[in-house]
Amino acid sequence: MKKNLRILIVISSLLLISSYFLPIWYISLDAPQYPEGMGMQIYINDIRGEKEHDLKNINALNHYIGMNKIIPDSISELTYMPFIMGALILLGLIAGISGKKILLYIWMIIFFIIGVAGMYDFWQWEYDYGHHLNPDAALKIPGMSYQPPLIGSKQIMNFYATSMPDIAGWIIFAVFAIGLFVVIMTIFKSKKDEAV
Amino acid sequence: MKRLSNTKMWLAALSIIALVVIISACSKSGRNRGMVESDAAGKVYIAPGTYDEFYCFMSGGFSGQVSVYGLPSGRLFKVISVYSQNPENGYGYTEETKPMLMTSHGFIPWDDAHHPELSQTNGVPDGRWIFINGNNTPRIARIDLKTFETAEIIEIPNTGGNHASAFTTPNTEYVVAATRFSVPYPQSDVPIAEYKKYFKGALSYIKVDQGSGKMSVAFQIIVPGFNYDLAHSGRGPSNGWSFFTCYNSEQATTLLEVNASKNDKDFIAAVNWKKAEEAVAAGKFKTIPANYFHNIYNEETQSATSEKLRSVKVIDPKDVPGLIYYLPTPKSPHGVDVDPTGEYIACGGKLAAMIPVHSFSKMLKAIENKQFDGEAEGIPILKYDAVIAGEVKDCGLGPLHTEFDGQGYGYTSAFISSEIVKWKIGTWQVVDRIPSYYSIGHLMIPGGDCAKPWGKYVVALNKITKDRYLPTGPEMCQSAQLIDISGDKMKLLLDFPTIGEPHYAQAIPAELLMKNSQKIFPIEQNKHPYAAKGEKEAKVVREGNNVHVYMTMTRSHFIPDNIEGVKVGDNVYIHTTNLEQDWDVPHGFAILGAEFSELLVMPGQTRTLVWKPKEVGVYPFYCTDFCSALHQEMSGYIRVSNTNVPISYNGSK
Numbered sequence: 001m002k003k004n005l006r007i008l009i010v011i012s013s014l015l016l017i018s019s020y021f022l023p024i025w026y027i028s029l030d031a032p033q034y035p036e037g038m039g040m041q042i043y044i045n046d047i048r049g050e051k052e053h054d055l056k057n058i059n060a061l062n063h064y065i066g067m068n069k070i071i072p073d074s075i076s077e078l079t080y081m082p083f084i085m086g087a088l089i090l091l092g093l094i095a096g097i098s099g100k101k102i103l104l105y106i107w108m109i110i111f112f113i114i115g116v117a118g119m120y121d122f123w124q125w126e127y128d129y130g131h132h133l134n135p136d137a138a139l140k141i142p143g144m145s146y147q148p149p150l151i152g153s154k155q156i157m158n159f160y161a162t163s164m165p166d167i168a169g170w171i172i173f174a175v176f177a178i179g180l181f182v183v184i185m186t187i188f189k190s191k192k193d194e195a196v
Numbered sequence: 197m198k199r200l201s202n203t204k205m206w207l208a209a210l211s212i213i214a215l216v217v218i219i220s221a222c223s224k225s226g227r228n229r230g231m232v233e234s235d236a237a238g239k240v241y242i243a244p245g246t247y248d249e250f251y252c253f254m255s256g257g258f259s260g261q262v263s264v265y266g267l268p269s270g271r272l273f274k275v276i277s278v279y280s281q282n283p284e285n286g287y288g289y290t291e292e293t294k295p296m297l298m299t300s301h302g303f304i305p306w307d308d309a310h311h312p313e314l315s316q317t318n319g320v321p322d323g324r325w326i327f328i329n330g331n332n333t334p335r336i337a338r339i340d341l342k343t344f345e346t347a348e349i350i351e352i353p354n355t356g357g358n359h360a361s362a363f364t365t366p367n368t369e370y371v372v373a374a375t376r377f378s379v380p381y382p383q384s385d386v387p388i389a390e391y392k393k394y395f396k397g398a399l400s401y402i403k404v405d406q407g408s409g410k411m412s413v414a415f416q417i418i419v420p421g422f423n424y425d426l427a428h429s430g431r432g433p434s435n436g437w438s439f440f441t442c443y444n445s446e447q448a449t450t451l452l453e454v455n456a457s458k459n460d461k462d463f464i465a466a467v468n469w470k471k472a473e474e475a476v477a478a479g480k481f482k483t484i485p486a487n488y489f490h491n492i493y494n495e496e497t498q499s500a501t502s503e504k505l506r507s508v509k510v511i512d513p514k515d516v517p518g519l520i521y522y523l524p525t526p527k528s529p530h531g532v533d534v535d536p537t538g539e540y541i542a543c544g545g546k547l548a549a550m551i552p553v554h555s556f557s558k559m560l561k562a563i564e565n566k567q568f569d570g571e572a573e574g575i576p577i578l579k580y581d582a583v584i585a586g587e588v589k590d591c592g593l594g595p596l597h598t599e600f601d602g603q604g605y606g607y608t609s610a611f612i613s614s615e616i617v618k619w620k621i622g623t624w625q626v627v628d629r630i631p632s633y634y635s636i637g638h639l640m641i642p643g644g645d646c647a648k649p650w651g652k653y654v655v656a657l658n659k660i661t662k663d664r665y666l667p668t669g670p671e672m673c674q675s676a677q678l679i680d681i682s683g684d685k686m687k688l689l690l691d692f693p694t695i696g697e698p699h700y701a702q703a704i705p706a707e708l709l710m711k712n713s714q715k716i717f718p719i720e721q722n723k724h725p726y727a728a729k730g731e732k733e734a735k736v737v738r739e740g741n742n743v744h745v746y747m748t749m750t751r752s753h754f755i756p757d758n759i760e761g762v763k764v765g766d767n768v769y770i771h772t773t774n775l776e777q778d779w780d781v782p783h784g785f786a787i788l789g790a791e792f793s794e795l796l797v798m799p800g801q802t803r804t805l806v807w808k809p810k811e812v813g814v815y816p817f818y819c820t821d822f823c824s825a826l827h828q829e830m831s832g833y834i835r836v837s838n839t840n841v842p843i844s845y846n847g848s849k
Contacts, residue, residue, distance in 0.1 A: 060750065061751075
């Protein structure tokens, strides 16, 4: 690996540290009677309301349709995600510092797998919240589910729900893209070397 | 002469008739009801979803409340309960708020509230609090402008009719109070005819704590028994002084309209309050017995408490030379208004046809040169010519109050001639006038009684409404009018109805208040002793004849909502806590047979209703504020028995 590319890998691995402080994903809910909007932000180890009481208020509204309460403490992913992210950062640093191509490739493959698994897990949570409803719920609409979109926007009853990466989420995407760029550059370089 | 043809003659006759009809029709419809220009609507139109430029606080007069309007739209946003019980939200009915209305005369759920005044910093309204007087049972209230709720009420001792109130000093060091009806001092059983011997006036200075806003009667100055009517504080060069108008220097006690109108001149009392402060610090006061209440609302416990106070510090002007001077002022003076610079003091006169404007610098000089014209019970009367800066002639009849635009003009309301007159400070020339519909009392320019008026509008607060709105029987709404003063000519923009009788008003740019306006009460800060801060804390406890229900409210249920074990003759204290922390989700509570108003409970708040069931049965209760789609389902029952049924209830699952 060329020195510049190694530095790039080290810097982008370090950039992932931001995911410990900044929200990775957000789901916002807009409705006519919520002009100020409501939302929740998903952090690596927590789910917080966008404003102080948003999570409580989202739970209060969800109880009408019998949705489970969103209780961050009961979501196990939030306890082990920080360690997975830590391992990913560490591996990225080792790959960058050592400059070994094979480590870079392994790092990127793991990164990809974590990313896909994370999104699948997130989708499952959304499916679970949206479909497993309390049969005693006040409001029951046959055939209606309340699953928010994985990414993008969707009208769910009176709420316009939007699910999008937040700052740290975009940083993770960007780091992955940089990694991909480095991989391509490295392969291209070695192909060129072989040709010579 | 050529003979007119028949046709021509008929045509001429017809056109003469038509002309006469048109002229007579015009003369009938020609009564001026206040012409507005075609762009007036655009100037007061606040498009849906946008905000007014100013908050306007109007006294509710004999409703004992303060109403909150938007300017320029004239839309009513809120009625703040101050001295009156409010069945809409339970103020004055609930256990938490009843102590606010305690006085030395007992529980008094009404007053006549006249003059709101915003707290000031450096002579400019700062949006912390607004004060308002209670006239009949002399009181001053402080309203918190984070919650727009009454936070404190203090009674004023030795006072009859607290009218010259609640005017603040430039940094809200004090809010003043005064007696409009002098009373025996101390109160005692004396013949009314011996007024001159026994009756005294009291000018009170209410200290305001700058952090908490908490009020206390710092001192009273005992003055001759005249009728102290209105006040304003000096600023700039006159900071440290306050000015009170007084009438009835004749000291009449009967048929005042004649007997108190004999003297050509009454007075403005100029009081050096800094000197009074020094006198108190130097111990030149007497502590005398008094009897008055101080009621304060505790934000943490969300409950008010009453304290009975038993003494007051009193200053006798004889002990503090230079404390007070009287400025002779013609014809039963009413309003006293200090211009933004603090140099000029404009005086209304209920029967006058000119506005005398005193000069503060001339007053100081006259005091220095001892240009006195006698004295009243030891208080020096300054020579009129020595203190007068100018007289505004042709100002209309019965000028009452003056506000300032900060551009060098005064605007005076004239009650009898029903108009606002604009005049120039310095030349004392009237430059413009506009009629009011009808009989204007106070007028208000945003910041018009402070050091830096925001100008732009003047609001006429009229005493008579008559035909301005759709008639509603003999009792009609009160009326305000919004007038544009941004140009050379005043322009009428809008009529809008108001509550009670608006006397004075205050306005402040919306951006200074709206950012501080509280949306909810954080539940974790709720220290109410009977709060149930979660459904698990809901319970019912019997203590002898008292049953305490710790009840929670959330969309869309009460916990508990089935209660048994209440007996006829019990006092059932229903303490409802709204668990919501969402903006604008109050819940209400009412129960069949309650001799009480409803409760309206804001998010995070606890409110208590006392219910005394008189007969056995099962009584429904329900949420009175449409809180959610399942609001109608938010209800429950309390069973009332004659026998000993143990207390039972359904708690949280």
